[in-house]
Amino acid sequence: MSTSVAVATVVAAIRSAAFVLCGCGESSGSPGVTAVVNLMRHGEKCGPDAETGLSAEGMARSLYLAKCMSKSSPSALLPFGSPSSLMASVVKNGSTTRPRDTLLPLAEMLGVEVAMPCKKKDSDCFMREIEALLFPNATVVVAWQHEFLPDLVEAVGIGHGLQSSKTKHGKLPKSCESLKWREPTCESNGSLGGGSNGCYDLIFQIVFRQHSSGWVADSMRSLHQGFAGRTGGECFEDLSADECLVESVPCRSGDLETAMTCCDGMSCARPQGQDDAQAVCVKQHSDVSASAAVVA
Numbered sequence: 001m002s003t004s005v006a007v008a009t010v011v012a013a014i015r016s017a018a019f020v021l022c023g024c025g026e027s028s029g030s031p032g033v034t035a036v037v038n039l040m041r042h043g044e045k046c047g048p049d050a051e052t053g054l055s056a057e058g059m060a061r062s063l064y065l066a067k068c069m070s071k072s073s074p075s076a077l078l079p080f081g082s083p084s085s086l087m088a089s090v091v092k093n094g095s096t097t098r099p100r101d102t103l104l105p106l107a108e109m110l111g112v113e114v115a116m117p118c119k120k121k122d123s124d125c126f127m128r129e130i131e132a133l134l135f136p137n138a139t140v141v142v143a144w145q146h147e148f149l150p151d152l153v154e155a156v157g158i159g160h161g162l163q164s165s166k167t168k169h170g171k172l173p174k175s176c177e178s179l180k181w182r183e184p185t186c187e188s189n190g191s192l193g194g195g196s197n198g199c200y201d202l203i204f205q206i207v208f209r210q211h212s213s214g215w216v217a218d219s220m221r222s223l224h225q226g227f228a229g230r231t232g233g234e235c236f237e238d239l240s241a242d243e244c245l246v247e248s249v250p251c252r253s254g255d256l257e258t259a260m261t262c263c264d265g266m267s268c269a270r271p272q273g274q275d276d277a278q279a280v281c282v283k284q285h286s287d288v289s290a291s292a293a294v295v296a
Contacts, residue, residue: 033210034218035138037130038077039153040203040225041146042088042098046184052096057184059101060230061200066105068225068235069141076238076259077203077223080137086112087129087142089120099143106141120145123155130156134208134215149204156206156217176202176222179237179250179278181229201225203238224258245281253279 043058054062072081086107088099103114115133118125133140144152176199177183183200201224209218226237235241237260244263245251251268252258262268262281270279 033136035134035136035140035208035210035215036079037134037140037142037156037206037208038083038203038223039142039144039149039206040102041149041200042096042143043102044183044200045098052094052098054098054101057230058098058200060232061225061227062102062105064227064232064235065102065225066109067232068239069106070109071235071241073241075235075241077205077225078139078239080139082110082139083141084135084138085115085133085140086110087115087117087126087133087140089144089148090116090118092119096145099145102143103141120148121151123148123151126152127155131215136210146199153204153206153220156208158206158217158220176224178224178227178229179252180233181227201227221259247281247283249281250278251281 043054043061045053045058046055068075069078070082071078074081083106086103088103091097091100099120100114100116107114115129117129130140130142142152178201203223203225204220205223206220207218208215210216223238226235226239227233228236238258240260242260245260245266246263247266249262251260251262253268253270265284266281267284268279269282270277
């Protein structure tokens with residue numbers, strides 16, 4: 001298989017709705033009982049003022065997450081409502097505090113602590129701690145250093161095509177920005193898989209299913225926070241309580257990295273002749289969409 005074909009295969013796998021574990025088979029346990037773990041990179045970093053902490057954009061993201069993740073109403077990212085537990089990599093003297101800082105406003109809103117039991121490279125510790133936090137309908141939100149996120153996915157037993165610091169197979173998507181905001185250039189430092197924006201908006205959602213032998217990672221999909229920059233904005237995309245995107249709202253064209261798609265009777269399209277323009281939801285079979293937009 002050529003390198004280009006291999007990379008294309010990996011990216012297609014990452015953008016699929018779920019990764020199913022091999023060899024799990026059927027269970028005699030409780031197949032309908034699930035819990036969710038949401039893995040994300042910490043908030044943005046930029047400039048000398050954010051040497052170990054968050055930049056202004058990163059702090060704005062942490063406040064956005066606090067607002068949108070503390071709601072009791074369900075969303076694609078929070079199917080059972082607000083998180084039951086928060087976890088970040090341990091903070092060491094002189095090292096980054098960004099994973100913890102990303103979750104602190106949310107922890108304050110929820111009245112919980114940010115658990116930090118594991119070093120960033122200790123994926124085995126991570127798995128042990130996650131197992132202890134799972135119960136029916138639990139949601140654990142995890143903020144970590146980007147380069148070790150694939151190792152955490154690997155630790156829970158999900159087959160994936162992500163670039164791991166241990167196995168070095170595959171890459172993360174090159175672009176995973178919010179639909180409403182483009183990362184500043186300086187935020188690209190530490191981008192995932194050679195991407196241009198660092199994939200701060202991306203979340204890997206792992207579904208655990210309760211079996212007779214305990215909790216087993218069952219599937220994974222890629223979702224988005226929907227952050228809109230320093231202004232914060234309303235809870236959007238996979239943190240929105242809406243079931244679909246309405247007319248004129250930005251959408252993701254030809255992309256399964258979101259659970260939010262245009263409502264029935266609409267399609268995701270770009271303005272005619274503007275291939276680089278943001279796609280929006282437009283009504284199908286209307287004079288407006290036929291003359292002013294092309295389906296992406």
